Amino acid sequence: MTGERVRPRVAVSSCLLGAAVRFNGGHSRDRFLSDMLSDHVDWVPMCPEMDIGLGTPRETLRLERSPQGPRLVTRKTRRDLTAPMTALAAERAATLRVDGYVFKSKSPSCGIHGVPLYTDEAVADRRNRGLYADAIMNAHPLLPVEDEGRLHDDVLREAFVERIFAHARLRALFEGDWRPRDLVTFHSRHKMQLLAHDPEAYRAIGRLVAEAGTCPRDRLATAYRHAFCTALAVRGTIGRNVNVLQHCLGMVSCHLDRERRADLVEVIQSYQVRHVPLSVPLALLRHHVRGAGAAFLREQTYFFPYPDELRLRNHVPA
Structure with a gap:
């Protein structure tokens, strides 16, 4: 019994493969992705924060409520990054040719669930997606998508x-x-x-x-x-x-x-x-x-x- 072995192309938050692109200059390497799945898929690493020019280490970000929808804002200097992140997401969504995507959990740009939305200093809602991930998922509703946290669940x-x-x-x-x-x-x-x-x-x-x-x-x-x-x-x-x-x-x-x-x-x-x-x-x-x-x-x-x-x-x- 044999099957054709086609290698999936899978987009992934690059920090999950060990790239030092996190806000603190570190990474969030995931063993299942980097040690097991890597032998069987072709990764397409992406870091939207780096791609809009934020370097590392960098100021942390958060989502804030506004009449126009969630805004992606730096926590201390209050720099609004919504426009460049939205433009990047639209560009990526238009050209994305992958078989799945693994996002960084809880990230205000890449989280796929449970991302807090702030009003002033209070959390108004914890049922949000990151700004970038939301655009990708809306553009590709049938694309298999998970974050590394949920992938710890066997099912x-x-x-x-x-x-x-x-x-x-x-x-x-x-x-x-x-x-x-x-x-x-x-x-x-x-x-x-x-x-x-x-x-x-x-x-x-x-x-x-x-x-x-x-x-x-x-x-x-x-x-x-x-x-x-x-x-x-x-x-x-x-x-x-x-x-x-x-x-x-x-x-x-x-x-x-x-x-x-x-x-x-x-x-x-x-x-x-x-x-x-x-x-x-x-x-x-x-x-x-x-x-x-x-x-x-x-x-x-x-x-x-x-x-x-x-x-x-x-x-x-x-």
Whole structure:
């Protein structure tokens, strides 16, 4: 069972990779990003504060409430940096060609949630995004986005990594000289993965692909990209994974004896009741798929959505 290895292009706050660009002249190097994920993705490091000419070390920034919306202001000298940061974000958003983005948490420019908004010296609201991150996310609503803090959560980490690799495979398809039959092949390989996220979208996308030979190529690509990325943004659940595992079991069942079928049923049930991680039934299924002659299942990205070395399916669901 093999899958094409397309390396995602991922934008990242450069301090998270160890660049000394923080306000205090330091960095915020994240071990998962720099030590593990770096072997499998191509980073596009960015630091919007440095890019608008702020050097390091520098005065700290904060978001302040105004009638025109949040303003990005230096804390002591009260310098308003809203205009240059907004201009940079608009320029980046217009040219951004990546499969995901990892932002620095809590930053008034790059935070994606929980950024405080001030009125005078009091915090008026803590439910904001940083000015730069907000512009990027509004311009690219389907782009997989996380911050390094949320990536410490096993579920969020796996969901983000799965999405960036799926986006990268889709990008590789549409950047090439693809034909409708290539999209049909791509979709066929992703069927079980889509089903694990959004069964309703899985059926709708199937109807879209059925018209691949008659729909104009550009319109087809736009519609498929939107539907595919929207479906994968839906969080997979234990119930949906069990549904997919049972589908796969049904496809190989005729090649197995009673004892092996019973083993698979038992381990799927163990996952369903949160006794084992998803990696356990998947490993057993992958083993049987290799020897069962099930060509359709051998090509399913559901079994290898990202490199196995990342070991992201080894957590027991809470």
